[in-house]
Amino acid sequence: MNTVIFRTAAPALSALMLVFSVFVMLRGHxxxxxxxIGGLIGASGIAIYSISAGAAATRRALRVHPITLAGLGVVLAAIAGFVSLATEVPFLTGLWWIFEFEGAEIALSTPLLFDIGVYAVVVGAISTIALALDGEEGDD
Known part of the structure; x- marks a missing residue:
């Protein structure tokens, strides 16, 4: 199914899916x-690009090995839990900080940090699997 139409449309579709996946991840709570679910959408976009361009081109486009992204996600999710312990509340208790910036309120929270970590783990793990199925690691 590697047609000219698919190879032409896949980069734009992948970019759209990655942007949409970040939107879904940010509105999650x-x-x-x-x-x-945001990570699954993002990994699907990467898989579509990999099918159209090949595993080597996808690895070059990612610039970071997907398993590194998964490891970073685990660290971010753990940090979200340890922030709670530092404030003497149970592990993974949600904490919020509200800042005002030019008249707008910006809310930062440990659940958001946890969601970003989960997103990175899912995108990294599923992309690693998809790239392994699409081609060998030494194909670069």
Missing amino acids: NEPGGGF
Whole structure:
């Protein structure tokens, strides 16, 4: 199914899917979505690009090995839990900080940090699997 139309449309479709996956991840605690489903959408975009361009081109486009991204996600999710312990509340208790910036309120929270970690783990793990199925690591 590697047609000219697919090879032409896949980069734009992949970019759109990655942007949409970040949107789904960021709205996760207020509406349906979150890090896991956003990560699946993002990994699907990477897989589509890999099918059209090949595993070597996808690895070059990513610039970071996907398993490194997964490891970073685990660290971010753990940090979200340890921040709670530092404030003497149970592990993974949600904490919020609200800042005002030019008249707008910006809310940062440990659940957001946890969701970003889950997103990175899912994108990294699924992309690693997809790239391994698409081609050998030494194909670069």
